[in-house]
Amino acid sequence: MTKHVIVVTGASSGFGAMTARQLAQAGHTVYAGMRATEGRNAPAVATAAEFATEHNVDLRSVELDVASDASVKAGIDKIITDAGRLDVIMHNAGHMSFGPAEAFTPEQFAELYDINVLSTQRVNRAALPYMRKQGQGLVVWISSSSTRGGTPPFLSPYFAAKAAMDSLAVSYSTELSRWGIETSIVVPGAFTKGTNHFAHSGSPSDKGVAAEYTEGPYKGVPEQALKGLAALEPIDADPAAVAVEVVRIVDMPFGTRPFRVHIDPSQDGAEVVAAVADRVRIEMYRNIGLQDLLKPVVNN
Numbered sequence: 001m002t003k004h005v006i007v008v009t010g011a012s013s014g015f016g017a018m019t020a021r022q023l024a025q026a027g028h029t030v031y032a033g034m035r036a037t038e039g040r041n042a043p044a045v046a047t048a049a050e051f052a053t054e055h056n057v058d059l060r061s062v063e064l065d066v067a068s069d070a071s072v073k074a075g076i077d078k079i080i081t082d083a084g085r086l087d088v089i090m091h092n093a094g095h096m097s098f099g100p101a102e103a104f105t106p107e108q109f110a111e112l113y114d115i116n117v118l119s120t121q122r123v124n125r126a127a128l129p130y131m132r133k134q135g136q137g138l139v140v141w142i143s144s145s146s147t148r149g150g151t152p153p154f155l156s157p158y159f160a161a162k163a164a165m166d167s168l169a170v171s172y173s174t175e176l177s178r179w180g181i182e183t184s185i186v187v188p189g190a191f192t193k194g195t196n197h198f199a200h201s202g203s204p205s206d207k208g209v210a211a212e213y214t215e216g217p218y219k220g221v222p223e224q225a226l227k228g229l230a231a232l233e234p235i236d237a238d239p240a241a242v243a244v245e246v247v248r249i250v251d252m253p254f255g256t257r258p259f260r261v262h263i264d265p266s267q268d269g270a271e272v273v274a275a276v277a278d279r280v281r282i283e284m285y286r287n288i289g290l291q292d293l294l295k296p297v298v299n300n
Contacts (some may be wrong), residue, residue, distance in 0.1 A: 001009060003027055003088050004027055004028045004029070004085075004087035004088050004118070004250060005028070005029045005031075005079065005083040005084075005085050005087050005088070005140075006023055006028050006029065006030045006031065006087065006088040006089075006090065006152075006250070007030075007062070007064070007075075007076070007086060007088070007089055007123075007127070008020045008030060008031070008032055008033060008090040009029045009032055009033045009064060009066050009088065009089075009090065009091055009093035009119065009123060010033070010034070010066070010091055010092045010093030010094060011033055011034050011044075011048075011061075011092065012030035012032075012034040012035075012041045012044040012220065013044065014092075014239070014255055015092055015142060015239060016032070016033075016034075016090075016092040016093070016242050017032065017044070017048075017101070017241050018239065018242070018243040019090065019092065019242065019243040019246045019247070020032040020048070020059060021048075021051055021057075021059065021243070022240075022243040022244060022246070022247045023243075023246070023247055023250060024051075024052065024055070024057035024058055024059035025055060025057055026247050026250070026251060027057075028058070028088075028250070028269040029058040029060070029083055030057075030058065030059050030060070031060050031061070031062045031064075031065030031075075031079050031083075032044075032059060032060065032061045032062065033061075033062050033066070033075060033093075034061065034062075034063070034064060035063070035064065035065035035066070035067075035068075036065070037061055037062075037063045038063075039169045044061075045061040048060075048061050048290055049061070051218045054099050060082075060113050060193065061222065062075045062079060063075055064076075064077075064123075066093045066115065066119030066120075066122060066123065067114055067115060067118075067119065068122075069122055072119075072122040072123055072126050073126045075126075076123070076126040076127045076130075080130055085130070085134060086127055086130050086134075086137070087131075087134075087136075087137055087138065088137065088138045088139075088140065088250055089123060089124070089127055089131075089137070089138070089139045089140065090142070090246065091119075091120045091123065091139070091140065091141045091142060091165070091169075092142045093115065093116075093119050093185075094115060094116045094119075094142070094161075094162070094165075095112060095115045095116065095153075095158075095201075095202065096155070096158045096201040096202070096292065097112055097113050097157045097158055097201055097202035097203065097204070098154055098155060098158075098201045098202070098203060098222070098279075099154055099203050099204035099210050099215070099222075100153075100154055100204065100209065100210055100213040100218070101154075101156040101157065102206075102209050102213075103204030103205075103206040103207070103209040103210035103213065104157055104204045104205070104206070105204075105205055105206065107197050108157065108202070108204065108205060109157050109160075109196065112157045112158065112161050112169065112202070113160075113161050113164065114160060116158070116159075116161035116164070116165055117161055117164045117165045117168065119167070120141070120165060120168060120169075123148065124139075124172070128176070128179075129238030131133075131179070132179045132181070132182055133193075133298030134180075135179070135180045135297060136180040136181070136254060137179075137180065137181040137182070137242060138181070138182045138183075138184065138250065138254075139169075139172065139182070139184075139187075139248070139255075140184050140186060140246060140249065140251075141165065141166070141169040141183070141184070141185045141186065142186050142188065142242070143162060143165065143166040143169065143185050143186065143188075143234045144158075144159075144162040144166070144188065145187055145188065145189045145190065145262065145264050145266075145268055145270035145271075146158070146159045146162055146163070146190070146270075147159070147162050147163040147166040147187075147270070147274075148187075148270040148271075148273040148274045148277065149189075149264075149268040149269050149270025149273065150268045150269065150270075152225040152228065152229060153205065153218075153221055153225055154221065154222055154225055155225075158201075162209070166185065169183065169185050170185070170281065173259065174285065174290070174293035175293075177292075177293050177294070177295060177296045177297060178292075178293065178295075178297050179295060179297070179299075180296055180297050180298065180299035182254060182255070182257050182296040183259065183296075184249045184257050184258055184259065184260070184261070185259065185261075186242060186245060186246060186249070186260075186261055186263065187260060187261065187262045187263065187264065187270065187271075187274065188239070188263050189233075189237075189262070189263065189266045189267075189268065189270070190229050190232070190233065190264075190266060190268070191233065191237060191239040191242075191265075191267055195267060221232050232268065233265055237265035240261050241263050241265075245261060245263050249261070254296070254298065255295065255298060259278065260274060260278060262274070282294060
């Protein structure tokens with residue numbers, strides 16, 4: 001196994017924290033990126049340090065507020081200074097909101113897009129120059145089955161943002177392949193337990209409009225939507241399966257990693273729809289004579 005230097009964004013909890021720990025246990029040097037490492041996330045930093053000591057692994061925390069250009073640049077620069085290289089980026093940072101779409105202000109939509117979509121652009125612009133100079137690397141994007149599968153009501157801001165992020169990942173894949181940088185998109189299903197995604201979800205600021213929905217013809221819909229999602233999830237669904245899959249992908253030989261994988265215990269059909277979309281992508285590149293961009297170049 002090749003030991004990689006890896007940065008995981010949004011690693012204070014959920015998929016990010018689980019994956020950072022699993023990657024470190026697999027023998028990699030892992031930087032758990034999170035904001036407010038000396039403030040609200042200081043306990044998460046302490047927990048990561050305890051884990052590293054207890055398991056004798058190389059897990060480090062780094063200040064990385066994905067909503068700040070300066071913080072992202074400083075965080076990536078620190079990794080390069082400390083480790084001398086960066087081999088894997090894992091785009092995991094994200095936030096969810098729940099409520100009627102109309103009740104969210106445009107500013108709230110923009111904030112959600114900033115965290116879920118623009119954050120990846122900030123990290124890429126800070127990190128990719130180093131990876132391109134190395135001539136080899138991997139970008140792992142944590143997407144969502146909502147981009148291709150069933151979309152229950154009242155989650156539209158999050159769904160729209162994840163769809164945008166997934167689309168960006170697809171476009172980046174062929175723009176990085178000639179630099180020797182590989183892309184893998186990991187698509188979790190609707191895990192309603194074991195992460196803080198639903199527990200920490202935001203709500204619309206226009207409470208009046210929200211009430212017109214939830215006290216009017218859509219009364220009971222929020223409860224039914226969440227209850228229905230939870231019922232679709234098998235009782236043994238484990239969000240740690242996402243971390244296990246990321247480790248498997250990272251440990252695969254360069255050039256053999258899957259473009260997209262689904263971890264969806266509910267099997268809502270997203271995998272079938274995504275397979276069609278990804279096939280159309282392949283055909284398009286063949287038809288325009290750029291099929292070589294579908295595979296990363298091995299740069300020696």
